[in-house]
Amino acid sequence: MPHRYFTNELAAGRAALTGSDAHHLADVMRAKLGEEVVLCGPDGLEYLGTVTAIQSGRVEFTVTKGTTSKAEPDAAVTLFAGYPKQGKLEEVIRHSVELGVTEIVPFFSRYCVATPKKEDAKNERYxxxxxxxAKQAGRAMLPHVSMPLLNFAAVCDALQEDYDLALFFYEGGGAPLRTVLRPGCAKKIAIVTGSEGGFSVEEAEAAKAAGAVTVGLGPRILRCETAPLTALTAAMLLTGNLE
Structure with missing residues (x-):
C-alpha cells in the first residue's frame, strides 16, 4: 500500500511535500523518481501522487484527479472533551481520530481535576x-485539535454556532442515543463528554439551554477517557459510518 501524506501544496495536477514529511519520504523511505504515494489535500480528497523531483527538504509530484475517501464519515463530528489529568487526552485524541472525528475541542469545567498549563506547547504535540x-487510519482529512476552552460557558457558546445536532452526554442520564441518531440525521454533530469529576447540575442545565440534547450511555459510570470514545463509536454506528 502506498504511503500516505497530507499537504496544502496541491493544485492544477501538481503537489509537493516539505519539512518533516519530505524528509521522511526522501531520506527515511528512500523514495525514487516515479514512485507513487497517496496525497491528501485540504479539500479532503485523496490523490495518487507520482514523484517527479526530490530536492533537499522538498519532494514534488504529479497527481491524479482527486477521489472521495471511503474512510471519511458522511457526518462531521466535533468532540468537546472535558480535559482529563495525567496525559489521558493523548489517548482520547489518537483513538477518536481513528474512529472518524473531525475536530477535538478540550475544555475545562467546574469539576475538572486538570488545570491549564503550557497549553500552546501541548497543542502542537496534540x-x-x-x-x-490520521495517517495510520487511512483518513483523507487532517482532524484538528483546538486550544482548550477555559470554562463550560465557552462550550455552550460554541454549541450555538452551526451544528445540526449537539449531544450532551450526562452521567445523570438522558435520552437513549438510538432515539436521537440515525443515518443521514445530521451533517455536523457536536458531542460533549465530561472530565473525571463529571458535570454539575448547573452545567447540565446550561447545555440544555444552549440547545444540546441530553443523552446517556447506559447505567454504568464510564471513565473520562472511555466515555468520549464510547460516545463517538455509538454515534458512528447509529449514523451508518461503521458499515
Missing part, C-alpha cells in the same frame, strides 16, 4: 498525534 493517527 496535533502531531492527530496527524499520525
Amino acid at each position: 496535533n502531531r498525534i492527530a496527524a499520525e493517527a
Whole structure:
C-alpha cells in the first residue's frame, strides 16, 4: 500500500511535500523518481501522487484527479472533551481520530481535576498525534485539535454556532442515543463528554439551554477517557459510518 501524506501544496495536477514529511519520504523511505504515494489535500480528497523531483527538504509530484475517501464519515463530528489529568487526552485524541472525528475541542469545567498549563506547547504535540493517527487510519482529512476552552460557558457558546445536532452526554442520564441518531440525521454533530469529576447540575442545565440534547450511555459510570470514545463509536454506528 502506498504511503500516505497530507499537504496544502496541491493544485492544477501538481503537489509537493516539505519539512518533516519530505524528509521522511526522501531520506527515511528512500523514495525514487516515479514512485507513487497517496496525497491528501485540504479539500479532503485523496490523490495518487507520482514523484517527479526530490530536492533537499522538498519532494514534488504529479497527481491524479482527486477521489472521495471511503474512510471519511458522511457526518462531521466535533468532540468537546472535558480535559482529563495525567496525559489521558493523548489517548482520547489518537483513538477518536481513528474512529472518524473531525475536530477535538478540550475544555475545562467546574469539576475538572486538570488545570491549564503550557497549553500552546501541548497543542502542537496534540496535533502531531492527530496527524499520525490520521495517517495510520487511512483518513483523507487532517482532524484538528483546538486550544482548550477555559470554562463550560465557552462550550455552550460554541454549541450555538452551526451544528445540526449537539449531544450532551450526562452521567445523570438522558435520552437513549438510538432515539436521537440515525443515518443521514445530521451533517455536523457536536458531542460533549465530561472530565473525571463529571458535570454539575448547573452545567447540565446550561447545555440544555444552549440547545444540546441530553443523552446517556447506559447505567454504568464510564471513565473520562472511555466515555468520549464510547460516545463517538455509538454515534458512528447509529449514523451508518461503521458499515
